[in-house]
Amino acid sequence: MPRYFFDVQDSVLHEDDNGTECADLRVAQSAAIQLSGEMLRDTPDGFRASAGWIVRVRDESGRVVFSLRLQAEGAASAETGLH
Secondary structure, three states: OOOOEEEEEOOOEEEEOOOEEOOOOOHOOOOOHHHHHHHHHHOOHHHHHHOOOEEEEEEOOOOEEEEEEEEEOOHHHHHHHOO
């Protein structure tokens, strides 16, 4: 099974050195979306305080095969507690 690496960038790039085996790219994309949801659930204040996050999925050769950008806009989201 191919191995995919899930890097997260907020103010710093956090590279995934271990990777995760996924059946194919579609499964890796789903895993990136799930990871994003977990990050939002676990650290909503960190997300609102940042310029956003990028989850970047690399294949075994290091090529970026999928990126997911999460970004909040407007002061209303922080004031209303939207997360």
